[in-house]
Amino acid sequence: MKPSLDSKPRLAPGCRLGENNSQRVLLMPERALRLNGPSLEIVSRCDGTRTVAQIVGELQKLYAKAEPARVEQDVLGYLGLLNDQRALDFQ
């Protein structure tokens, strides 16, 4: 699924950020994803207030050395993946 730019992602019920031995993780039913670098930057912005477009913009600023179109593609890809795992809801 490709998330629309004006939707607002937030963690789905049963999903939350956690931490163990200073490793941040996304906890979800029967699964946990390690979050590092960009993945942590993306997930921590899925708070139901920011739109996908805003998250893309913030990541483009954060990774200013990377090609902006590439950053957008990666963010959308990752959000789509999390949606397929049912870790996100889009409002």
Added chain:
Amino acid sequence: MSTIPHPLALVCELTHRCPLHCVYCSNPRDLAARNSELNTETWTSVFRQAAEIGVLQADFTGGEPLARTDIVELVRAARSAGLYVSLITSGLPLDEAKLDALIVAGLDHFQLSFQSSTEKIAEEISRTKTHSQKLRVLEWLKSRRLGVTLNFVLHRHNLHQMDAMLAIAESSSASRIEFANVQYYGWGFANRDLLLPTRQQLDDFMAKVKSAEERLRGKIRVEYVVSDYYAKYPKPCMGGWGRKVMLIAPNGEALPCHAAKVIPGLRFETAKKKPLREIWAQRAAFKSFRANP
């Protein structure tokens, strides 16, 4: 020297007591008695120790975990220890007030098991009338913010009901469906001849589950595991013996697998006496079949 992996999940068999009497129960055939069960305090210590050695998730199971009168306290204790808490339940004994208390205590995920899509087969399998209660629980869950999984246990007598099972899931708030074949150990092994599906049943099911997975992508995560009896190769036990999961039996025994006790010659330590860290890293039961990474 290779490093020992962290356990990620702690399967907590809080009790072997259960209002249902499913013919495929994977509990051992010599069930632990109520007076041998760990108390609230010991479980609380087990949760803390588990979090310290890297465990992320506690799966409360049984028997029926709701049969523990201290279930709300146990959820609170596991969550306070920093664990993600799943309740794997038949949905009774439960009312809305208890459900709310569990959520307030920090329950993350509610996994409701189904024996069938119909009352008749569910009753034949579990020897109890529970199906309508499960449907009631699904209604309660709709208005609450909680992860929900429906777990359908599959065998010869219900594999043909897959469409109806999917319909139940789609009308609920579940974000995940688990189609789980009966695990043929414990009581399931004893009743194997009555439960094993035919090859044809399984092939039909596999075709249907693949199309359901496609159709529900982005709405409901569909998960299924082929039974070892029909797989090309058997799966690694517990995703790798002593690599991901530690199971604590109702009496405190720490096991690498639900059925580990049937293996002759292995000795099991109890969490009442030994620290989890030591049991996981050094004790023979966990080391014996732990493959090198």
